[in-house]
Structures are given as C-alpha cells and as structure tokens.
Amino acid sequence: MAESAANRKRSGTNDVVLGGERKKNTLRDVDPAAALALTRHEFGEHGGVNMSIEASATFTVMEPDTLRRLFAGELGPDRDFFIYSRHFNPTVLNLSRQMAALEGTEAAYCTASGMSAISSVFFQLCNSGGHVVASTTLYGGTHALLSHFLPRTCNISTTFVDIADLEAVESAIVEGKTKVLYFESVSNPSLKVANIPELCRLGHAKGVTVVVDNTFAPMVLSPARLGADVVVHSISKFISGGADIIAGAVCGPARLVNSLMDLQQGALMLLGPTMNAKVAFELSERIPHLGLRMKEHCQRALVFARRLKKLGVKVIYPGLEDHPEHDLFKSLFNKEYGYGGLLCVDMETVERANLLMGHLQNYSQFGFMAVSLGYYETLMSCSGSSTSSEMSEEEQKLAGISPGLVRMSIGYIGTLEQKWTQMEKALARFHQNQPL
Ligand SMILES: *Cc1c(COP(=O)(O)O)cnc(C)c1O
Numbered sequence: 001m002a003e004s005a006a007n008r009k010r011s012g013t014n015d016v017v018l019g020g021e022r023k024k025n026t027l028r029d030v031d032p033a034a035a036l037a038l039t040r041h042e043f044g045e046h047g048g049v050n051m052s053i054e055a056s057a058t059f060t061v062m063e064p065d066t067l068r069r070l071f072a073g074e075l076g077p078d079r080d081f082f083i084y085s086r087h088f089n090p091t092v093l094n095l096s097r098q099m100a101a102l103e104g105t106e107a108a109y110c111t112a113s114g115m116s117a118i119s120s121v122f123f124q125l126c127n128s129g130g131h132v133v134a135s136t137t138l139y140g141g142t143h144a145l146l147s148h149f150l151p152r153t154c155n156i157s158t159t160f161v162d163i164a165d166l167e168a169v170e171s172a173i174v175e176g177k178t179k180v181l182y183f184e185s186v187s188n189p190s191l192k193v194a195n196i197p198e199l200c201r202l203g204h205a206k207g208v209t210v211v212v213d214n215t216f217a218p219m220v221l222s223p224a225r226l227g228a229d230v231v232v233h234s235i236s237k238f239i240s241g242g243a244d245i246i247a248g249a250v251c252g253p254a255r256l257v258n259s260l261m262d263l264q265q266g267a268l269m270l271l272g273p274t275m276n277a278k279v280a281f282e283l284s285e286r287i288p289h290l291g292l293r294m295k296e297h298c299q300r301a302l303v304f305a306r307r308l309k310k311l312g313v314k315v316i317y318p319g320l321e322d323h324p325e326h327d328l329f330k331s332l333f334n335k336e337y338g339y340g341g342l343l344c345v346d347m348e349t350v351e352r353a354n355l356l357m358g359h360l361q362n363y364s365q366f367g368f369m370a371v372s373l374g375y376y377e378t379l380m381s382c383s384g385s386s387t388s389s390e391m392s393e394e395e396q397k398l399a400g401i402s403p404g405l406v407r408m409s410i411g412y413i414g415t416l417e418q419k420w421t422q423m424e425k426a427l428a429r430f431h432q433n434q435p436l
Contacts (some may be wrong), residue, residue: 028104031334032219033291039101042094053281054090059083071263087261087269091277095284096257099249102287103214103231105224108251109260109268110280114215114234115141116273117248121230122150122180123267124260125209131178132158133169135194137187137399139213139234140390146182162398163194164325166202173206181208185223186216186340189383189407190400191316193325196332200227216373219294220337230256238341238374241286241293247275291337296412297374298338300419304410305343307420311427316344316405342373344383347404353382357406358436359426366422373409378419380408 027035042051059082061067066075075081077088085092092110100108111117122145126132134146150156159172163183173181181203183194196212203210204227211230212223218238223231230252236245250260250268260268268274298319305317318329319339329339347353357380360366367378371387381387384396384403391399411419 027101028225030104031336032102032104032222035101035104036098036287036291039097050285051091051094051281053277054082055277057085085277086272086274087263089275089277089280091284092275092280095275095280095287096249098284098287099233099235099251102218102290103224103251104222105231105251105253107254107257108249109257110235110275110283111248111250111268112273112275113246114213114232114236114248115145116268116271117232117234117250118142118213119145120260120267120271120273121211121232121250121256122146122156122182123154123271124256125211126150126154126156126179128155129177130156130180131174132156132180132182133172133178133208134158134160134181135163135183135187136160136395137163137190137192138182138184139188139215140388142182142213143388143395144390160398163199164192166195166198169199170202170206173203173208175206178206178208180211182211182213184213184216185221186318186342187399188216189342189344189388189405191216191318191323191340191342191344192400193318193323193329193332195325195328196221196223196226196228200229216342217333217340219291220298220333220340222334224251226332229253235283236374237372238294238297239287239290240283241290241374241376243370243372243375243379245279245283247279247283248273293376293412294337294341297341297410300412300416301341301343301408301410302339303416304408304420304423308343308345308423313427314346314348316346342407342409345406345408346402347406348402349404350382350385351404352430353404353406355436356426356430357382359429359434360423362436363429363434364422364425366419366426367408367411373407375409376411376413378408378411380406383407 044050045052069075070083077093096108096110146158161168161172185194200210210228212228214223214231215234215237233249235247260266302319305315305320308315357369361369367380370379371381383405384401388401
C-alpha cells in the first residue's frame, strides 16, 4: 500500500497540538533555533521537501455525520479535520506550529496582520467594561487602539504606565477588573527593554494575563520562556524579512488559541482577519533563515552604534553600555543573536533629522526613508512625525520620543564596511550643512 501523505509527516518530538491531550511542551525550555528544528517537518503531497499548499476555502467529508461532529467540536485540526479556512487551515496551522516553536508556546495561530493579532487578543481576553494596563511606549497603532478605539467601541479602558516603574504597574492593576498587562519586549521606537520576568511575576500575582509584543526581537528575546502568557507578533517585519507581506501571529496557550477560533465567541473566527494559505506557505519558507538574518541585523547594528557613538552622535542602542537597560538585556537575551537590529539616532530637531536622512538616502545610498523594519535594506524614519504621530506631543514626550529621533532598522545588504563608508559620507555632508 502506498505511503499516505499523512504518514510522511515527520513527527517531531514536540508537536504542538491544538486541543486534545496537552503534551509536555519542552519547546519552552530550549533555544528558539533548536525548538524550530524540533517541530515536525511537513512534506509535500508527492514527497516534496516542502509542504503542499492547502489552497482550499472549504473541506469535504466522506460521511454526512462528520460535518455535525466537526461543528460540535468532536473532530478538529489536531486530528486532521478541517471545516472552512476562516477557521483553521492546514497550511496556516503549519506556519503557526513554527511560530509556537519559535516562541516556546503551547500553540499559535497566524493572522492577516500584526494589528489583527493584537486586537483579537484584547477582544478575547477583555469583556465590555474590562481594563488593561499597558506601557506608555507602544507602537502607534496599538496605542491608538487602546486609547481611542477600544474605549469607544467596547468600553475597554487602559491605564498607561512607565513599565520600568514596577510599583506604578502594580498600583495600576485593579484586581478583578484588570484583565491584561500589555507591553513590548523592546519598545517602539525608544528601544526601552522590558523587565519581562519581573513584570510577569507581578501580573500573575494579581491574576492578569501578560501579553508581550515581540515584533522588535524575534529569536533575540523569548518572552514566553521568560514567563509571558501570550506573545504577539507583526510578522510583517523581521519574520517576513521581505517588506512584501502584512501578517501577524498570536502565540500562547492552546486554550486561548482555541477560544479565538470558537464558532460562537472567537475573535479570529468571527471578525475574520484570516491569513491566506499561499501567504502562510511563503512565510514558512523564511522562518528557517530568520536566525541567520537576525544575527546579521544585530551584528551590524552593534558595530554602527559603537562607531556612531565614537563620532559623538547621540545613539540609543541596547547593546551599548550606556543604554539604561543594557545589563537587563544581557540577563534576558538569547546571547548568540545580539542586541536587536534597530538603533536610534537622536538628532534633536525634525529639521536635522530630515537633513541626515535625506543625505543617507539620496546622497550616499545608505538606506531608504520608509517606515517598518526588518528588511534587508536599512529603513529610516523620524518616529515623532511618522509611526508615532498618533500620539500627542505630551504622550510622545512621556514615551521618550524626541522630535529629532531617527529610528533605523539596520539591513544586511552589501558589505559592512561599504555601508559604513556611506554612513560617514552622509554625516560629513550633514556637518558641512549641505542642502539636500
Ligand atoms: C508594525 C508593528 C505592529 C503592527 O503590525 P502590522 O503587521 O503592521 O499590522 C505592531 N507592533 C509593532 C511593535 C510593530 O512594529
């Protein structure tokens, strides 16, 4: 008898399951690269080394009663039964298994964007009248969601606190009312580093779910391994690496992932920010080299940060000893990767920031003026007037965003010395006060 496609699934020792019996999740205890290698490798329908794409919106059954059993929840994806691709899709689930392994969570599911992953988690964990405690320094979209959209549409309120002040976090949590403690592992754009273990201890003591956005530091930091309950990602950034796809993921307990997919109550199932199976396939091909890319992003960011500082430029980078959370970062990170691929240069005023960025793009070809991050080319943006412009001047000040702050996502195209020479050329032109 021919070997069936199902038999060709190389079963990893730590297959992440959804529902059914919870297996011991040892992926939590190992390095993200090792965990990725332990997930099952799905072969293609004809024995291809790559999985096939399940490009179907709907799934057939052999017996009429099977449909009833599917809707009753008796049969599900853990037993290779699928209903409809706004619910679980096999290809999206395979990518999600990789995401769960990467973050060391029991389960994960991928979504159409980072924002849909983030908003779905709030919808799922907070009922109307619920309360969130969140960091003052957040991605602009998340900040707008919490400060404007959720209060207006769902009566979910948020108290923003400086998460470096653990006492302030503790007193902001209202026991029984606060459902979520939310922060970014490395904050956008100020690159403040969260004390993940302490914040988790504090949150758990008060019964809140700790949700961490790890978009800035995949592989580098593992929030769930440090105690977080849920890790959310904008896959659009480093994980994709191509600046060509918008995608996101929720990584967490199987209970949460299943609840997001509940036919009556699930935020992902009912609001429908669904990832396409073809997109899931493309992304799954990029995850095996995420670690290599992160190492190069990090190594170059560290070299540029050190050299810029030597030249007297005001640089913010967690790998520099003068960064307020340098030692904290060192105690938390997966050290073979580095201190992250982003650095900030504080040019003090918007005019000076714009002049430097203009020279870096149009004169020396160091990088592109564009929002986003994690691309192979360097991307630069002045945060106060772009990705954080949803925040008021006062909120920006609180979040440590100077008007001249230039965020750089350091790319790995070209040679390091070639790119450094381009940086030096642009700086020289800036100091000569040359117009754009
Ligand atoms: C980009 C980003 C998001 C939003 O993700 P999208 O994929 O653009 O929806 C959320 N958090 C952080 C930290 C981000 O950088």
